[in-house]
Structures are given as C-alpha cells and as structure tokens.
Amino acid sequence: MGDEYKIPAGARVLITGATGFTGSVLVRKLVLMNAEVTAIARHSSNISALEKYPIKWVRGDVADPETVKTAVSGVEYIFHVAAAYREAGLPDDTYRQVHVESTRLLAESALNSASFKRFVHISTVGVHGHVDNPPADENSPFNPGDIYQQTKAEAEMWLHSFAAKNKLPYTVIRPAAIYGPGDKRLLKLFKMAVMPLCIILGDGKTLYHLVHVEDLTDAILLAAVHPLANGEAFICGSPSATTIEGICRVVANTLNKPFRPVHLPAAPFFWLAAMVESASKLLKIEPFLYKRRVAFFTKDRSFNTQKIREKIGFTNKISDNDGISQTALWYKEKGWL
Template sequence: MTEQLPSGSKVLVTGATGFTGSVLVRKLVEQNLKVVAIARLTSNLAPFKGMPIQWLQGDVFDPELIDKATEGVNYIFHMVTPFRDPKLKDEGYRQVHVISTQLLAKAALKQPDFKRFVHVSTIGVHSHIEHPPADENYRMKPGDIYQETKMEGELWIREFAKKEGLSLAVVRPAGIYGPGDKRLLKIFQMVSRRWVPVVGDGSNLYHFIHVDDLTDFFLVAAMHPQAEQEVFICGSPGDMTFKRMVDLIGECYQVDPKLIQIPATPLFAIGDLCEFICKPLGIQPPIYRRRIAFYTKDRSFNTTKMRNMLGFKTAHSDEAGLQETAQWYVDRGWVSLKKS
C-alpha cells in the first residue's frame, strides 16, 4: 500500500520527467498534494498535460529558480540526474549532482514547515562488490564522473544535515526497471531475437528494484521517523545473474536465447579508446567502459535494513516484474516477436 503524505502538503520533485520521477509525480498527484516540479527547458511535458503540477523550467543549479521552487515546501524528493551526453563536461555532472543538492538543502532550511529531504543517490557509488552481498556501510569506490559526483553530493548533504539539523533520508536504488524503462530495452530486444552478446560468461550479479516499489519506498522514507538521517539501499530481497535475467526474459517471449561470449579485456581497451576519441568531438561512443562494466561487475546487496528498520517489503518479485516489463514492451511495439 502506497504511503500517504499529509493532506495539503507541498512537495518538490527534481527529475520529475524521468522514468522514476514521472512515476512518483503521478502518485503525488493522485494524493491531491501540491506538486512542484523542476524540468529542463528541453523537457517534454506533454505526458503530464492536464495534471495539476506547477512546472518550473530551467537549470536545477540556478539559485533563483531553487528559491522559487522551494518556497513553502514541506518535502523534497531530489533525484535529478543529467543525461549521459558526450558533450557534457565533468562540471555539468557536478552542477547537477552537487551544486543543486547544496542549493536545495540550504533553501529547505529556510522553510518554516519543512518536514524531510529525500536524497536519491545510487548503488553505483559502491562499484564492484568484491564479497557480495554488500550493505549500506560498504566502501565507496566510484568508477566514473557520474558516480563520483553522486557520491560527493550524498556525502555533502549527509554532513550538512547533521550539522544544520535538516531532516534527511538517503536512498540508494538498485537497478531500476519496470514498464516505461528504456535502459534495459536493448537486452529485451536482443533476447527476443534469440542472440545476446555478453562480456564474460553471464555469471555477474545484478540487483533490481521495480520502479513502483522504489517510489513507494521514497514515500515511506519521507514519513517514517526511523528514516531520519539514515541511508537505505532499496532493492529486491535478492540478486540474480545476468544469465538468469536473460533466461527469464526468454521464458516470457517463449524463446531460447543464446549468449555470445566476448572477452572482457580487449573490449575494455576498445571502450577506453572510443571514449578517448569520441568525447572531445562530442560524439556518443559506440562502446564505453561503463556499459561494458554492466556485464562484468557484481552488484549484490543486503537489503534487510529497509525491511527491518522501516517495515518496507517490495510488492514485485523480479520474476513477475520482468514478465510485466517484457509484455509492456511488446504491447507498445518496442519489442517485436517473430514466429518460429
């Protein structure tokens, strides 16, 4: 059951037009709350037409926009993240992940009836888990500028909140999926065609969270007294191997997918070379290190803290969620199934 925020609450959401943000915003609107959302000037607001949302378009690291957006708010859900644009300089990631966090936190303190800041980080700050599963206290070892600035933003606001008395809960989501997701779409498409390139042997571990469960947890984290100043990894009860994921999707599409194994070492070298050449030219690399790492790093977590401390249980099993997502892609024409 979705947690209900207090009636009449004013809620600010950053990253509202993204996959996860759009799901959260719809839940907040259904609760008849006063919803304020920050969106880029280039964002498509058409899917939200007719919804009672106060949109503020501009840069989330613009101090004037932040002051306007936070006026009178009770809750902030901060999940904005920049598009992985090859033209985006490192400072662009810092502006979105760090500067915006600092501006929002300081502005929240000025609001007399502010209740809680829910800061959305990422399990990516942990990178590869050497001895799975890991918990919230596992060492941080970010592998790229995205993860580095995510870590910087999280560590800053945790320190700031303790020092200044800002009510805070930090959430590190596992791999987010569900109807509407595009990040895993290519894998579903490859499975439907029965051939899936994989770096290594497909035994690497991956941890998921259904977008519906994640957004429900955001609301719990915003309300529960025990979430105060805590960090939570939000994920399914267990992990799965990449091969297991492929097999599950294959069952949904009634195909027997074959893994095409590719050695990791030369592919990483090619990925580094592509990024070295393409990034200065503002071109999207055909292969890049972070995507290769998806197939090689273990991401496995102990997610009992959110259950034991806050009593939160996920409603979607990975098996049922992947099946739901697989069918959603077919219904939308994103995946086409060929007859045998």
C-alpha cells in the same frame, strides 16, 4: 502503504526530475495522494505527459539559486530525484551542477521553511562502485567509478554533513538498477535475449541488482514520513540480486523464444572499448562502444537490502521475474521486441 505512514492530503511537496522515469511515477502517486505538487523543470523539458495533473511548474535550472528559492518556498517535503544521465561529451561540471550544487541549494533553502518536514535525496548504489565482496550494504565504502557516481557520492556526503550540522530532517535512498514499463534502460539487453544467439560477455553469472520503479517510488514515499528514516541512508532493491543471464532467460521464456546463450571473453572488448573511447574523444563523436557497457557484463552489483525492510517496514511488491516479464511484454507492445 498504510495510512499511518503516508504523505497527508494537502501536503506541499517539491519534486525535481519530475519529467524523468522515476520522477514521473512519483508525481502521479503524489497527485493521487492529494498532495500539492510543485515541480522544477528546465525550459527544454517536455511536460506534456504530466500536463493533465494539477502541478505547479517552476521552469528553470535545478542548480539556479533563484529557481530553487522560488520552488522551495513554503514546501514541507522535497524529493530530489533529478540526475544528469551519462552522455558522451557532457562536461564534468554539468554532473557537478545537477548533483552537487542543486543538492546544496535545495537543502539550504529548506532551512528557511518553518514547516519543513523531510528532504528525500535520491542517490545511487553506484556510489559503492564495483562490489568486490558482494553483497554490499549501506556501510560499505564508497568507490565511485565515473563522474556520474563521483558527483552522486559528493552530493550525498555533503548532505550528510550539512544535515547533521543544521538539524535538517533528511533521508537518502540509494536505488539499485531502476526498471519497469516506461523506461528503455534494459531494452538492449532484452533485445539480445530474443536473438537467435544471445551474446553474453563473460560467464553470465555477474550479479545485477534490480528495483522496479513502482517499488522504488513506494519506498521513497515511505521514507519521507517514517520517523525512523530520518538521518538514514537506505539501499533500495529487490531482496536479492539476479544475474545477467538470468534476466535474459526470463525475457526469452516470457516471449516464448528459445534461449541460446553464447559466452565470449570480455577482455578483448575492454581493450576495444578503450581504443574506441579515446578515438571518439579526439574526433568529437559518440563512441559505438563504452568501457562501462563492457563492465555491465563483468562487474558485480549485489546488495544487502535488509535495512529498509527491517527499520521502516518497506516490502517489495514486484518480484524480479514478474517485473522482467511485465517489462518485456511492454517492450513488445511498443514494437521494440
């Protein structure tokens, strides 16, 4: 990132979701840029990995008015990264609080700061749901498929409307599937790739769009300061999508394992997942199979990511092949592969 569009040293920034995968990488970069970092973290959050950094911690809930008011006071930039991740039994209201209510509180509080410069809101490409005619772009219709995506879409739509009415400077980033060393998001798939037989539901050609966490956080930082990013939404991902089978093949090749894909029809697994979810809900237990996990193999996620490059000059530094290999080697180093 050039000095022309860079968070200035001494800038007062607030980050939510700082203890998460993306948030922790973003925090480290902000500290290295000599920003004055404030972070909101629940009392139950483990901040030990970030204790060595000069961070002002505000302990509390991101949807609590007093916590937010305290954290936002005097800041110039807000990076709203916090998210409620999908968990069995998590009430719908929890997603709404973390995604929608927190966005409202943060944005309204930002208006009270005379020196405020930019609200960077991290959404998700999931607001577009399944892409019938890939690739989708920023103007494609919203079609969220679950409560996580629905509340992310609600928060984003609210922010667009609120910012326009109140002249709040803001940018929305919709990341593709975030991955890289430090996260386990793709660990199950990587494990499948190195098994004697790699079981893939469907034909393996389902499109899957990735973004490496290092590239994503660079994009977030650029969007915070670039004048042409104000009021815009950007899909952030690799230049093009890959395939599920393609990911598995790179993993196997990286670890010098034979790659033997076996394709199974997905429909029976959808029926099984639906029955398992219904039964597990009645029994109040964690399902061993979800419909969304089956959908991972069958629903295309492919996006046109040109806008963020053409409008504000963002460039990806890590190719899918390099990032997948890097992540596979990290998993192996941890003893997980």
